[in-house]
Amino acid sequence: MADLDPRFQRGAVEAAIRIGLLFVLVLWCFEIIRPFITPVVWAVILAVALYPMFCKLKSWLGGRGGLAAALIAIVGMAILLLPGFQIAASAVDSVAAIGAQLEEGSFSLPPPASAVKAWPLVGDLIFQHWSQASTDIEKYLLTYAADIKRVVGGAAAFAASLFGGILMFCLSLAIAAFLMANGAACEAACRRIAFGLLDERGGQLMQLSRDTIQSVAKGVLGVAVIQSTLIAVGFFVVGVPGAAVLYVVLLVVAIAQLPSILVVVPVIIYVFQTETTLVAILFTAWSVLAGLSDNVLKPMLLGRGIDVPMLVILLGSLGGMLMSGFIGLFVGAVVLALGYQLFMGWLEINTQTPQEDSPRSE
Template identity: 45%
Template sequence: METPMQHHQSKLFINNMMESAIRIGLLFILVVWTFDIIKPFVIPVLWGAIIAVALMPMTQKLERALKGRRGLAATILALAGIILLIAPFWMVSSSLFDGVSHAVEVLQSGDVDIPGPTQKVADIPLIGDKLFEVWALFANNLEKAMLHFLPQIKAGVSAAAGMLGSSLGSLVMFIVSLAIAGGFMAHAEKCSAAVSTVAVRVVGSHGEEWTSLTAATIRSVLLGVVGVAFIQSLLIGSALFTFSIPAAGLFTIIVFILGIAQLPPLIVVLPLIFYVFSTHDSTPATIFTVWVIVAGLSDSFLKPMLMGRGVDVPMPVILIGAIGGMITAGIIGLFLGAVILAIWYELFMTWLNTEESSTPLPQASNDEPVDSPEK
């Protein structure tokens, strides 16, 4: 039979359990509401932090040139980044708008003259015959070709409109992120101290070390991914402009985006090679082919040179983290994935070193003589 003391303890346990459950439930509701409130700002703030970390060395150099005015240096870099974002987008958008307007005017006037394909097109392996047939259909009977390919044309126009809308949204997001990055860079010491304090509080003595590792990893990924993509787009773009390829600027931007997304630029380059062979002589077409293929494969030796610089983490760990993070979380995953894998690598190495240091030394057996120190 339950004694009064046991009954009191049981009742007290139930009351404490109910009170704890209510507190945890209220805390969970508060956390969910807080996340819903800050959710629209999570990605811009993350990008702002990444951009601030990446541009901090440049900010410090500009600060010294401006005699210690950190706020002005951060503002100049943020505005320069915004201009560099808006200018290409404006140029591409204007070019697309002018091209679409001209196409609509030509179609309305009915004065459409598409040159027919040459025999070089039909000689292209695998796709030559089909490409020759489709091209000849558009050249000889445009109305019939438009009706035949109307579903594909509608799908392409819808995809292009969706891509344009998504690009506009991304542009606005990056402009906000650059403004946030400017604030982070202007108050870098306070932000760094706050992050280090939180990191030490959460993970202990290694927190400050891992904070520095995070910053170095972000700069490494920026140099090894975005830097390589920029170099590739510059090399391929110079070839496109040299050989007067139509919409060379647009193709250059696409190559840059593919490079950031860790996709081979040959996706864009190979169709252009077929186009150059069908419209140019063999010698310039061969030069163009060698030029763009070498530029497209240049990441195979540029990434090992640039990826992982300044970080005591093997380059394959950074690269796997960047690619896996991008597949999981998009472009921002390039940085988050690399940072997470770098921290896990450091955790693993710390654990290994701890295990080695805690391994007891072998003891001498009783049968072996023990040398006593000389007095």
């Protein structure tokens, strides 16, 4: 045994070196692909969610899958980029106009209405700052220069994250188009991996994954995006300050399945204070109708429904946004819901298997 010890030690050292080198290689590869994980995961989600639409469009185009995938990607990018560029151009023009007025000394704010004090939680604070700014804007800017700088910096960071998320959406759409065009090969590869890891259970969990992604993407995210966009259209038309920020808040509220009235009511109060009665009434009517649109959209898009607690979707959307910015708002909700469903499905499969096998053992 003594003469085996050196060889054992040498073998152990060699094995440790190999494992260490393999670990370094895996870690290195992960660091290389880490910037692409979020857009690729979102591309997979989009590909699975849009695949039924892709199949219908492909049949209409005579089986030309590449053309069908390209059309879906182009339309999706147009829907994302056109409003984004309009918002960016509007923001740049507004900032330039305010800057020019400040240089000329002609910029002024109207005094706040007394009803602003009645706003919940922040009414008094907003009324105080608004009154100071409307009285002497230059003195107000000098007094709160540091605070204004932080707010402007935060707004710039938010805008960068928002437009970065839009560009990442476009990248994910391009990847999703490639995946859909090669859907049969991708599905076969996923099926081999699932069966290789979990045997026959892999097929069940793969089907569960597909159903969960399609249900969450259409029934939760799709409804949330459409409803929030309809409401936000009114914000942008009327010119509500911070409409882009309110749009993101609306998305979070809608994804969490909370009533949009939580965001809309303060905005309606603001519009009644700053716009004419006719504009305010029209804005209120539009906001109420858009807020109730989920009652029509959910039966159309949700289908069979999903057995995922809304708390899971809320935590997924908030955690995803904190981790990956604007696009994480969507990726996090789907990934966490998928993880929850897979875990529950795995528990169900493992608890049913002994019951199914017990009569055979007898």
